[in-house]
Amino acid sequence: MQSCVFCKIVAGEIPCKKIYEDDALFAFEDVNPAAPIHILIIPKKHMETLHEIQDADKELIGSIFVAANEIARKQGIAQEGFRIVANCGENGGQTVFHIHYHLLGGRRMEWPPG
Ligand code: 5GP
Ligand code: ZN
Numbered sequence: 001m002q003s004c005v006f007c008k009i010v011a012g013e014i015p016c017k018k019i020y021e022d023d024a025l026f027a028f029e030d031v032n033p034a035a036p037i038h039i040l041i042i043p044k045k046h047m048e049t050l051h052e053i054q055d056a057d058k059e060l061i062g063s064i065f066v067a068a069n070e071i072a073r074k075q076g077i078a079q080e081g082f083r084i085v086a087n088c089g090e091n092g093g094q095t096v097f098h099i100h101y102h103l104l105g106g107r108r109m110e111w112p113p114g
Contacts, residue, residue: 001046006098010044024060025067027103036106037075037082041068048097050088068103077105085113 001007008014010026019039020027030038041064047053053061065084072078082105087094 001098004046004098005096006040006042006100007046010042020067020071022063022067025063027067027071030102034102035104035109037077037104039071039075039103040100041071041103042098042100047099049094050086050092050099052099064101068101071103072105075105081105083109 005014009016009028016028016031018026018028020041024044025041026044027039027041030040043060043064045060047057068084069078072082082103085102085104086100087102
């Protein structure tokens with residue numbers, strides 16, 4: 001999608017610190033990190049919100065968590081633990097409307113979220 005920031009990152013039109021890429025997924029450092037490790041994992045396919053996920057996307061969405069495990073291992077946070085967050089829509093606090101999963105680590109997380 002032409003006006004989408006994350007589609008532009010996937011296309012190389014906006015620079016990023018790339019962490020991982022395969023045929024369907026892309027991962028990069030968050031520009032405004034909320035933790036020592038803050039990586040965004042996204043499907044290359046433009047989908048606006050989690051609410052769009054359908055049966056046909058089950059494998060794609062599952063692969064995000066497999067990639068997250070691989071990234072967490074490489075980042076050295078697999079053993080100590082990490083958090084994966086996905087915000088959906090206005091009340092979910094979503095600001096970029098291309099599905100993304102935040103992988104956060106490197107510090108103790110708090111609960112509940114704000
Ligand atoms: P949301 O609030 O939608 O769950 O998360 C969007 C995230 O995208 C935010 O943490 C924000 O810092 C990050 N972000 C927004 N624009 C850019 C960008 O151009 N580059 C990178 N690397 N991250 C971005
Ligand atoms: Zn997009």
